[in-house]
C-alpha cells in the first residue's frame with residue numbers, strides 16, 4: 001500500500017515552499033519507514049530548489065539531513081525495530097556491487113548513486129526521490145544510520161551532511177595527534193572540520209579573510225588564526241578548504257609541507273571556479289590536492305559515534321515547517337554559521 005505523506009515543496013525557480021500531499025511507493029521487505037522528527041536545511045537544498053545546478057525536477061521536496069523514528073519495518077529488516085531512531089543523509093540507494101560500493105564509498109557508486117531527493121531511483125521504482133521536508137520517509141535499512149536512544153536528536157540532523165563532509169577527508173588524510181592542520185574558511189563547514197580535527201588530536205589553525213571570528217576561534221581552542229593566507233609563514237600537514245568562493249590555490253600550496261595534502265569540500269559558483277596550471281603543480285614536491293564528497297554509509301556510522309563521543313554538534317536553530325521560506329531568505333541575505341533544522345514534532 002502506498003504511503004500518504006505530507007511535505008513541503010517548491011514548484012518553480014522562485015523556490016517558494018508550500019504544503020504538498022504525495023504518495024511514496026509501498027514499503028519493501030528490506031525498507032524501514034520513518035516518522036520525520038528533524039530535518040536540516042542545507043545550502044545545497046537552496047541551490048536545487050532554485051535550479052541553480054540545472055537539473056531540478058519540480059515539484060521538489062528537498063532535505064538530506066534527517067532524523068526520524070522507525071514506525072514500520074519490512075519483513076526482512078534485521079537491524080531496526082519499531083521505536084528505534086534512525087538517520088538518513090544524502091543518499092538512499094546505490095548498486096552495492098561495484099568497487100566503490102564494496103568499499104562502502106557508495107557516494108562514488110560507479111553505476112550511479114541515488115540521492116535522497118531530486119534523483120531518479122533507477123534501482124527501484126524509477127521515481128524522483130523526495131527528501132526530508134516531509135513527515136514520513138522510507139529507506140533501505142542498509143542506507144539508514146542507527147541513532148542511540150540517548151542522542152540529542154534536535155542537534156544531530158546536520159551531521160548527516162555537514163558532519164560527514166568534514167569528518168571524511170580528515171580521516172582520509174589520516175589526521176592524528178600533533179599534526180598541523182589548517183581549516184580554510186570558518187563558516188558552517190569550517191567550524192565542524194575544526195572540531196573534528198581538534199578531537200583527532202591535531203593542532204588546528206584557522207585561515208579566514210578577516211578578523212571577525214578570531215575571538216570565537218581562539219576561544220574554541222584554535223592554535224592560530226590568520227586573516228590573510230598570503231601572510232602565513234609556516235607549513236601545514238593538511239589543509240581542509242571549505243571556501244565557497246573564488247581563491248588562489250597557489251596560496252595554499254605554498255603553506256603545505258612536503259608530501260602534504262589539500263582536501264577541497266567547498267564549492268565556488270561555476271563562474272568563479274578555481275584553477276591550477278600544470279606548470280605550477282609540477283614543482284610542488286609531492287603535494288596532493290583532492291576533492292571529497294560527503295562519505296560512505298560505514299564512515300557515516302563511524303562519524304556519528306565519534307560526534308556523540310566527543311559531543312561535536314553544529315549550532316542549530318529549530319524552526320517550524322511553515323518557516324522554511326523565511327529561513328531561506330535569511331540564509332540568502334545574511335548567511336549564517338548555524339544550521340536551520342525543521343522540527344516536525346510541532
Ligand SMILES: [Zn+2]
Pocket residue numbers: 042043044045064161162
Ligand atoms: Zn547537504
Ligand SMILES: [Zn+2]
Pocket residue numbers: 094095096097098099100101102106108109110111112
Ligand atoms: Zn555501486
